Amino acid sequence: MTLARGKDFMAFDRSIDVHISKLRAKLESDPRLPKRIKTIWGSGTCSCIQHETEQDLHQDIFSFLLILIVTEIVIFALFGIIVGRYFQSEFDHYASAQVMVVKEVIDSKIRTASEIELSRNEPLKDFIRNWGEALGAQVWLQDSDGRLVVKSFSGDLPEKRLTLQKGRSRDLGDFKLYHGHKRGPKLYAVIPIKLTGEKSAELHVLFAKREPPIRKKVRLGLGNHRRGDRTSRDACVKMDL
Amino acid sequence: MKATAEESQALRVEAGTLVLDKARQILLLEGNEIPLSSTEYRVLRVLMENPTGS
Numbered sequence: 001m002t003l004a005r006g007k008d009f010m011a012f013d014r015s016i017d018v019h020i021s022k023l024r025a026k027l028e029s030d031p032r033l034p035k036r037i038k039t040i041w042g043s044g045t046c047s048c049i050q051h052e053t054e055q056d057l058h059q060d061i062f063s064f065l066l067i068l069i070v071t072e073i074v075i076f077a078l079f080g081i082i083v084g085r086y087f088q089s090e091f092d093h094y095a096s097a098q099v100m101v102v103k104e105v106i107d108s109k110i111r112t113a114s115e116i117e118l119s120r121n122e123p124l125k126d127f128i129r130n131w132g133e134a135l136g137a138q139v140w141l142q143d144s145d146g147r148l149v150v151k152s153f154s155g156d157l158p159e160k161r162l163t164l165q166k167g168r169s170r171d172l173g174d175f176k177l178y179h180g181h182k183r184g185p186k187l188y189a190v191i192p193i194k195l196t197g198e199k200s201a202e203l204h205v206l207f208a209k210r211e212p213p214i215r216k217k218v219r220l221g222l223g224n225h226r227r228g229d230r231t232s233r234d235a236c237v238k239m240d241l
Numbered sequence: 242m243k244a245t246a247e248e249s250q251a252l253r254v255e256a257g258t259l260v261l262d263k264a265r266q267i268l269l270l271e272g273n274e275i276p277l278s279s280t281e282y283r284v285l286r287v288l289m290e291n292p293t294g295s
Contacts, residue, residue: 016284019280019281019284020284022278022281023277023281023284023285026275026276026277026281027259027270027275036256036257036259037288
């Protein structure tokens with residue numbers, strides 16, 4: 001203050017505050033929230049010039065990084081959703097076909113051994129056991145009275161069947177396919193089957209989601225091509241679909 | 242030439258978009274002159290020549 005006014009400055013002279021206020025009114029867009037002239041309380045320093053460009057640069061970099069991070073998160077989330085839906089659709093298609101095949105086979109095994117009690121139908125049990133092992137499935141049959149006739153052949157029954165059944169389901173003709181996420185993605189199929197004496201029962205199948213087998217195979221190699229009298233050997237691509 | 246540049250630099254104090262022209266005793270904010278009283282000019286000059294903030 002002595003430098004600024006050219007005379008001795010008294011500690012209780014508040015005129016400096018008036019000058020600072022006037023400067024703020026002229027230089028700041030909002031004098032109540034000063035950016036250029038800030039007051040630092042204590043240690044005898046009252047005001048300082050903020051280097052606005054440097055401060056703004058830091059704010060711009062921070063904003064840019066924040067926007068970049070948020071954008072990355074959004075892109076990853078969208079990518080995950082799209083890929084997830086694609087694989088789910090692929091798997092649903094594959095699982096539906098598998099369930100239809102199982103239904104046909106089990107129907108035939110029940111029809112060919114209709115006089116035998118279901119729990120003693122060894123061909124049926126063998127089929128369910130083998131198929132269950134192949135897909136990591138748990139299978140059981142329930143008769144019209146709600147009594148379990150054939151219990152699980154590979155592993156325990158699902159602990160929370162209701163959780164699975166409350167999930168999204170798809171009606172696929174005469175059977176239903178539920179999606180569950182208990183201990184990894186799982187599918188739960190309820191397949192109605194006909195028993196002897198017009199009794200109806202349901203086959204419940206729980207199996208873990210697996211990637212469908214690769215159906216397309218591309219081979220690269222050399223092939224002979226005949227053009228008129230000449231035979232040429234060219235590179236070719238063979239596709240097994 | 243070098244001496245002229247140094248003199249010119251010594252006569253100007255810059256802090257962000259604020260430029261204090263000591264030769265003409267005026268303040269420029271983003272190129273526009275801001276009218277200041279002599280005391281305000283001296284206070285601002287002290288602040289700009291002794292920046293304590295970061």
